[in-house]
Amino acid sequence: MAVEVKIPPMGESITGGLLAAWLVKSGDAVRKGQPLFSYETDKVTSEGTAEVDGQITLVVNAGTDVVVGQVVASIEAGAAGNAPSAAPAPAAKPAASSAPAATAAPAPKAAPVAAKSGAAAEISPAVRRLSEETGLDPAGLEGTGKAGRVTKGDMLAALSGQAPIRAVAPAAAPAAASAPAAPAAAVVIPSRDGRTSRKRMSPLRRKIAERLVQAKSETAMLTTFNEVNMAPVMELRKRHGEEFLKKYGIKLGFMSFFVKAAVQAMKEVPAINAQLDGEDIIENHFYDIGVAVGTDKGLMVPVVRDCDQLNFAGIEKAIGDFGKRARDGKIQLPELQGGVFTISNGGIYGSMLSTPILNHPQAAIMGLHNIVERPVAENGQVVIRPIMYLALSYDHRLIDGKEAVTFLVKVRQYIEDPQRLLFGV
Amino acid sequence: MSQFDLVVIGSGPGGYVAAIKAGQLGLKVALVEKDNSLGGTCLNVGCIPSKALLHSTEVYQHAVHGKKHGLVGAEKLTFDVAAMLANKDKVVAQLNMGVGALLKKRNVEVVRGLGRLVKSGQVLVRSTAGDRTLETKNILIATGSVPVELPFMKFDGETVISSDHGISLKAVPEKMVVVGAGAIGLELGSVWARLGSQVTVVEMLPGIGGPAYDTDVAKAAQNAFEKQGLKFELGAKVTGVKKTAAGSALTAERDGKSLEFPADKILVAVGRKANTTGLGAQEAGLKLDERGRIVIDAHYQTNLPGVYAIGDVVTGPMLAHKAEEEGVAVAENLAGKKGHVNYGVIPGVIYTDPEVACVGLSEAEAKAKNIEVAIGKFQLAGNGRAIASDCTSGFVKVIACAKTDKLLGVQMVAKGASEMIAAACAHMEYGGSAEDVARTCFAHPTVSESFKEAAMAVSKSSIHSL
Numbered sequence: 001m002a003v004e005v006k007i008p009p010m011g012e013s014i015t016g017g018l019l020a021a022w023l024v025k026s027g028d029a030v031r032k033g034q035p036l037f038s039y040e041t042d043k044v045t046s047e048g049t050a051e052v053d054g055q056i057t058l059v060v061n062a063g064t065d066v067v068v069g070q071v072v073a074s075i076e077a078g079a080a081g082n083a084p085s086a087a088p089a090p091a092a093k094p095a096a097s098s099a100p101a102a103t104a105a106p107a108p109k110a111a112p113v114a115a116k117s118g119a120a121a122e123i124s125p126a127v128r129r130l131s132e133e134t135g136l137d138p139a140g141l142e143g144t145g146k147a148g149r150v151t152k153g154d155m156l157a158a159l160s161g162q163a164p165i166r167a168v169a170p171a172a173a174p175a176a177a178s179a180p181a182a183p184a185a186a187v188v189i190p191s192r193d194g195r196t197s198r199k200r201m202s203p204l205r206r207k208i209a210e211r212l213v214q215a216k217s218e219t220a221m222l223t224t225f226n227e228v229n230m231a232p233v234m235e236l237r238k239r240h241g242e243e244f245l246k247k248y249g250i251k252l253g254f255m256s257f258f259v260k261a262a263v264q265a266m267k268e269v270p271a272i273n274a275q276l277d278g279e280d281i282i283e284n285h286f287y288d289i290g291v292a293v294g295t296d297k298g299l300m301v302p303v304v305r306d307c308d309q310l311n312f313a314g315i316e317k318a319i320g321d322f323g324k325r326a327r328d329g330k331i332q333l334p335e336l337q338g339g340v341f342t343i344s345n346g347g348i349y350g351s352m353l354s355t356p357i358l359n360h361p362q363a364a365i366m367g368l369h370n371i372v373e374r375p376v377a378e379n380g381q382v383v384i385r386p387i388m389y390l391a392l393s394y395d396h397r398l399i400d401g402k403e404a405v406t407f408l409v410k411v412r413q414y415i416e417d418p419q420r421l422l423f424g425v
Numbered sequence: 426m427s428q429f430d431l432v433v434i435g436s437g438p439g440g441y442v443a444a445i446k447a448g449q450l451g452l453k454v455a456l457v458e459k460d461n462s463l464g465g466t467c468l469n470v471g472c473i474p475s476k477a478l479l480h481s482t483e484v485y486q487h488a489v490h491g492k493k494h495g496l497v498g499a500e501k502l503t504f505d506v507a508a509m510l511a512n513k514d515k516v517v518a519q520l521n522m523g524v525g526a527l528l529k530k531r532n533v534e535v536v537r538g539l540g541r542l543v544k545s546g547q548v549l550v551r552s553t554a555g556d557r558t559l560e561t562k563n564i565l566i567a568t569g570s571v572p573v574e575l576p577f578m579k580f581d582g583e584t585v586i587s588s589d590h591g592i593s594l595k596a597v598p599e600k601m602v603v604v605g606a607g608a609i610g611l612e613l614g615s616v617w618a619r620l621g622s623q624v625t626v627v628e629m630l631p632g633i634g635g636p637a638y639d640t641d642v643a644k645a646a647q648n649a650f651e652k653q654g655l656k657f658e659l660g661a662k663v664t665g666v667k668k669t670a671a672g673s674a675l676t677a678e679r680d681g682k683s684l685e686f687p688a689d690k691i692l693v694a695v696g697r698k699a700n701t702t703g704l705g706a707q708e709a710g711l712k713l714d715e716r717g718r719i720v721i722d723a724h725y726q727t728n729l730p731g732v733y734a735i736g737d738v739v740t741g742p743m744l745a746h747k748a749e750e751e752g753v754a755v756a757e758n759l760a761g762k763k764g765h766v767n768y769g770v771i772p773g774v775i776y777t778d779p780e781v782a783c784v785g786l787s788e789a790e791a792k793a794k795n796i797e798v799a800i801g802k803f804q805l806a807g808n809g810r811a812i813a814s815d816c817t818s819g820f821v822k823v824i825a826c827a828k829t830d831k832l833l834g835v836q837m838v839a840k841g842a843s844e845m846i847a848a849a850c851a852h853m854e855y856g857g858s859a860e861d862v863a864r865t866c867f868a869h870p871t872v873s874e875s876f877k878e879a880a881m882a883v884s885k886s887s888i889h890s891l
Contacts, residue, residue: 124857125864126830145856152858153829 003052005036005073007066014333016067017041017203019060026058030075037062037072038329041203044336045297045329048072055079063135126152134159135200161198204298215360220396223355224404228412230371230386233257236418248313254368255291256315258343260421261414262366263287263308266341267424269407271399273340275361281398290339290359291319293326294349300326301359303339343368353389363398366411367391429455429561431759432548434540434704437465439736439748440567441524446756448531455559456533457540457550459703462521463528466569466737467745469517474592475612477513479776482619486778494815504620506596513592541705542566545731549705563731563759566719567752568704570697570737575604578666584673584691585666588613591692598622602675602688604663606633608775610694611650615777617690618655625656625686627663627677637773639787642822642836646781649818649838653778658684666691699738714740725755747771770853772846779805779819780842784849785834788824797827801859801882803875805839807889810870816840821879823849823859830858830883835876845873859883 007016018040024030035047036056050056054075066072123131127138127150134155141158143150201209215221237252244252266273266287273284287308290301302322304315325331342359347370356367367390374387390411394404414420430452433440441463444456462469491499528535536559538552548559572587574580580587586594591613599622603614606628618624626633632643633650647657661677661684675691677684699718706713712720712728719727719734726733733755736748750771754764775781791798801823805811819838826833835849852862862880867873874889881887 124855124861126858126860129860129864143856146854149855151829151831151856152860153826153831153856156829 002074002076003054004071005048005050005056005075007039007068007070007072008048009068014041014068016065016070019062019064019066019072020045022058022062023047024056024058026056028056029079030054030056039066040297041333044331044333046332050075052077061132061135123150124152127155130155130159202297204300208298211360212357215358219358219360221358221393222396223391223393224401224408225353225392226390226405226408226412228388228390228415229376230254230388230415232416232418234386244313248317250313250316250320252312253316253319255319255343255345256312257415257418258366258368258411259289259291259304259307259315260312261411262289262341262343264414264421264424265407265410267308268410269403271403272364272394272407274398275340275363276395276398277361284340286340288339290342290362291322292342292344293323295326295329297329300331300336301339301342302326302331302335303337341365345369347371347388353391355391356393358393358395364392364394364404364407366408367393427546427560427562429453429534429559431455431563431565431756432457432540432559432561433565433567434542434548435465435567435569435736435738436460436463436524436535437567437569437736437748438467438745439569439752440465440565441528441752442749443565443567443735443752443756444533445527445531446753447759448528448533450756450760450762452756452760454531454533455536455561456528457536457538457548457559459537459539461537462517463524463535464517464521465567466571468520468524470589470592472745473520474513474517475588475609475616476776477516478509478592478616479612479778481509481512482616483778486619506594506620510593510595539703540568541703542709542711542729542732543705544709545729563733565725565752565755566701566704566727566732566734566738567736567748568700568702568738569748570743571700571702572693573696573698575663575693575695577664578691578693580693584688586690586692588692588694591617591690591694594690598689600688601625601690601692602627602686603692603694604628604675605694605696606630606657606659607635607694607696608773610692611775611777611781613692613694614655615650615653618653623656624654625658625688627658627661627675627686629660629662631660633657633659634775634781635773637783637787638781639789639822639836642781642783642787642820642838645819645838646775646777646779649779650777652818658686697737697743701738724758725751741768742771742773744771744773767854770850772850774843774846776843779816779838779840781838782842782846783834783836784846785832785853786824787834787836788822791824791826791833796833798833799825799827799830799859799883801825801879801884801887803878803882803887803890805872805875807878808870808872808875810872810874811840813870814840814872816872821845821875823862823876823879823883825859825880825883830860832857832859832862832880835879837876837879839872839875841872845876848873848876 020038020040022037023035030036030050031053032050034050036050037048039046039048052075054077056073056075058073060066060072123138131138136155136159138150138155141150141154144154145151233254241252270283275282286306288303288305289307290303292299292301304318307315340362342362342365344356344365345368346354347368351369353369354367356365358365369389371386371388373384375382376385390408392404392408431447432455433444434457436456436458440456444454447454467473485504488496488502489499536550538550541549541551542564543549546561548561548564550557550559578585582590588609597617597620601617601622601624603610603624603626606626610626614624614626632640633647634643661679664676664678667674667676669687671687673688675686675688701717714720719739721727721734721739725735735751735755737743741747750766754766757764770784772782772784788798788800802820804820806817811817821837821839824834825831832853837845839845859880862877867877878887878889
């Protein structure tokens with residue numbers, strides 16, 4: 001009996017994504033629980049697994065946009081398949097290069113193009129080759145050949161952005177499909193003169209773009225700055241770092257200080273820990289802090305839960321674990337949801353000063369920057385101190401300037417005098 | 426009330442195919458033919474009989490040159506022209522019968538006699554048996570063409586002959602001059618040259634084969650024919666015939682100099698012209714163009730309602746297969762379907778050895794249209810089957826669009842080019858690219874692989890050439 005392999009539901013907000021790579025080939029024997037494909041959505045990368053033992057037949061090419069519930073393979077339960085090859089099928093690598101190829105003029109709201117088993121036989125060999133190499137589905141083109149057939153020239157024109165791609169009817173895809181139109185591809189397409197090349201945004205990149213624009217256009221965002229002398233924290237790390245590492249197995253970083261400082265400051269300025277829902281203000285009484293992590297696919301913001309109840313080691317461990325798993329593409333969707341505040345550290349890349357964009361619908365985001373020795377005046381003397389600039393972008397609809405500035409001043413005070421954290425003053 | 430849905434005048438490949446197609450589609454059809462046998466010029470005095478003679482003489486040539494293939498006594502081989510002509514006539518007769526049977530099967534009534542267009546809806550057929558008027562809803566004129574006669578050297582059937590005579594010479598002329606290096610001249614020139622005639626082909630243009638072929642293709646063909654003993658006098662304008670002590674001679678001039686070519690037979694093959702003799706075109710008010718061709722619209726309709734015309738009697742290349750396609754289109758249109766002829770993909774073939782064939786645009790034509798082209802060529806000398814089959818003369822040339830890789834045209838000089846060109850037509854009909862050909866599996870070993878190789882050569886990726 002054939003069992004259909006479908007794109008699994010990932011959570012309410014996810015309707016589709018990119019089937020980034022197949023880990024098996026058609027005809028392979030698969031075992032229940034074996035990972036079959038990697039699947040990239042706008043939020044996470046995950047794997048689809050076999051539900052039964054048997055022989056698998058792939059239906060959809062790697063690099064195809066898929067929707068939740070779409071059948072991507074079938075497994076003939078109990079059938080003996082080919083011995084799985086030592087290496088996974090040479091499908092698209094789930095790396096940056098697997099970003100789908102962009103095609104000109106994406107049609108609005110077209111359904112994703114599923115690979116149709118019969119279609120391959122109807123297209124010319126050159127068209128098939130181009131389709132497989134670029135992921136451009138000829139079904140989306142206006143063919144100029146006999147009876148509307150798509151010619152190689154039509155494909156080349158579409159790939160070079162000279163011809164429009166028409167919306168195509170959804171092919172056996174659920175009606176809920178809202179994934180973007182143009183088909184995905186596993187390659188970067190160079191332009192004719194080689195001066196540009198084109199690839200499609202990954203679902204994650206598309207989502208980031210959408211969220212950033214939303215934050216910019218739907219909030220009244222502005223940024224306040226401050227500077228902080230990092231000498232006391234550095235001194236503490238020097239004094240306790242080795243012991244900390246020995247005891248907890250993780251380095252004492254700066255991040256735990258800032259998380260703790262932010263939590264304490266939020267307690268004192270509750271407007272920061274709130275968000276707008278229509279005309280209502282939701283006040284949060286918990287401290288789940290998002291920590292931005294850069295990956296080769298884009299920015300991810302996993303959330304460290306209940307930071308008010310964690311000690312420094314607990315925070316450092318959580319961040320370290322997220323960083324590693326984010327780079328491996330192993331972050332689970334729930335781990336990205338529900339944060340109330342975000343800390344973004346551009347300093348690790350050397351940023352002196354920046355204005356972070358809100359992680360919508362949160363009301364504020366704090367940006368950390370690099371630590372630079374600067375001359376500062378202390379008690380009438382010019383002295384050299386390791387200084388970091390702090391930035392706080394906030395939604396002015398919800399947070400007044402006084403609150404935002406107060407918050408940031410509090411953070412500064414906690415960092416410059418960490419003992420305050422002990423007493424909450 | 427009309428007797429017929431369609432009356433077709435002329436039973437050549439345009440007319441009889443239209444009649445059969447219309448019959449297939451349920452129309453009541455009559456086919457008018459003035460000659461005793463069906464099939465028109467093509468079947469009776471054109472394509473088919475010349476192919477029979479070309480084959481017979483090729484068999485002879487293969488045998489004569491059979492020593493290297495182990496044939497003993499080949500040098501002493503002789504031939505019997507009468508038997509060759511008899512075989513040709515048998516082939517023609519068989520096909521005459523075949524056409525008759527097909528027409529009968531489709532309930533097409535064959536009406537013997539000269540068809541005359543009276544007016545829309547009415548055809549008068551005159552024959553020795555008397556006159557008969559056919560009432561019909563539609564009329565299709567497919568009266569074909571006749572050889573062009575040079576005014577200063579009219580056909581006499583003895584010295585100055587047309588292709589009609591050229592396929593029926595009782596003996597091999599010692600010296601033959603062919604006027605015109607087109608398909609007909611080259612084919613019939615080859616026939617008689619193979620049987621020992623000293624053949625000189627006199628052509629006004631600088632190259633052979635006609636304007637459809639690129640210079641490199643024409644030159645390769647010329648070289649191959651010269652090796653077989655044909656002589657070419659190109660760029661020479663024929664001026665007339667004169668009597669000499671030895672017999673006759675064709676006179677011509679080139680660059681102001683007079684030329685003289687002694688000849689026992691002078692085959693004039695300078696083209697064909699639309700045939701409307703006896704049709705009553707003028708009386709019926711049928712509009713003809715300045716070259717005597719019937720003027721038609723995009724749906725093959727003449728200026729008279731319900732009167733259509735196709736084939737050699739209208740504009741376009743005078744080719745049997747072009748007429749056939751048009752005949753089918755007219756029949757389909759009359760039956761309420763949508764007939765269509767793709768004039769961009771009509772092959773042309775010269776059935777010599779090697780054959781010369783083309784379809785679509787030549788390189789020169791493409792360039793004249795300001796299309797940037799990518800050219801791929803493959804010499805038959807690099808083809809295994811050609812080497813094994815003793816036919817390494819020639820090459821295949823693929824003309825593709827440099828931008829889209831679409832096949833614009835294919836030209837070739839090759840044994841079996843007439844068959845090989847069909848693959849090119851099929852690819853072009855579907856808008857195929859050179860890469861499509863390159864990615865199509867061809868049987869090995871075949872001469873046709875040369876086409877695939879030439880297609881690969883467009884992207885400089887030919888496997889079997891350097």
